Amino acid sequence: GALVYQYPRRTICKSGTSMRMECQAVGFQATSVAWYRQSPQKTFELIALSTVNSAIKYEQNFTQEKFPISHPNLSFSSMTVLNAYLEDRGLYLCGARDPGGDTGQLYFGEGSKLTVL
Amino acid sequence: GDQVEQSPSALSLHEGTSSALRCNFTTTTRSVQWFRQNSRGSLINLFYLASGTKENGRLKSAFDSKELYSTLHIRDAQLEDSGTYFCAARGSALGRLHFGAGTQLIVIP
Numbered sequence: 001g002a003l004v005y006q007y008p009r010r011t012i013c014k015s016g017t018s019m020r021m022e023c024q025a026v027g028f029q030a031t032s033v034a035w036y037r038q039s040p041q042k043t044f045e046l047i048a049l050s051t052v053n054s055a056i057k058y059e060q061n062f063t064q065e066k067f068p069i070s071h072p073n074l075s076f077s078s079m080t081v082l083n084a085y086l087e088d089r090g091l092y093l094c095g096a097r098d099p100g101g102d103t104g105q106l107y108f109g110e111g112s113k114l115t116v117l
Numbered sequence: 118g119d120q121v122e123q124s125p126s127a128l129s130l131h132e133g134t135s136s137a138l139r140c141n142f143t144t145t146t147r148s149v150q151w152f153r154q155n156s157r158g159s160l161i162n163l164f165y166l167a168s169g170t171k172e173n174g175r176l177k178s179a180f181d182s183k184e185l186y187s188t189l190h191i192r193d194a195q196l197e198d199s200g201t202y203f204c205a206a207r208g209s210a211l212g213r214l215h216f217g218a219g220t221q222l223i224v225i226p
Binding site: 009036 | 147148212
């Protein structure tokens with residue numbers, strides 16, 4: 001079956017430092033990866049959509065300069081939170097789409113929880 | 118405004134009882150996913166529906182794209198069903214999901 005591994009599971013970083021998280025698709029080809037952030041209030045925000053061989057599309061309020069994303073192949077994607085501050089804390093989730101399965105279905109990793117001191 | 122209205126926001130069930138969660142959509146959506154988020158934050162896929170109904174064990178979900186709603190029925194609730202349930206409607210772009218606000222379910226012995 002389709003699985004998505006995400007790591008690290010949690011990071012505590014000092015204000016102004018950076019955190020990199022990685023997402024690995026197993027059992028399918030992740031042509032598209034969506035990065036989300038779940039706030040402490042539990043709401044989800046889409047950060048960006050990444051499709052292999054296409055430009056990464058960032059949502060309003062999120063930029064490549066702050067959240068650079070790499071999606072070099074069909075099984076791996078990474079995102080960095082640069083210069084993290086208190087407002088960046090939350091659970092970051094990658095969702096990968098399996099084009100061979102149900103169109104549009106996303107499989108999510110276990111999330112990377114960011115705590116900023 | 119919010120595209121997905123999920124209810125109830127919280128629910129307590131005694132073991133062995135049943136209930137249903139509901140999501141109403143304010144705009145047309147092609148598909149819906151249901152997830153359970155466990156205490157560690159993992160989003161566990163429950164269902165993906167483009168139409169009709171699906172059943173898996175004690176869980177059953179339905180999606181009516183014309184009437185713009187989806188439901189998740191939990192039958193014979195067990196302690197391990199506790200968690201936060203989210204519905205998510207597919208947006209205009211593949212990979213874009215509009216999440217409901219979640220239903221926090223507590224199953225009581």
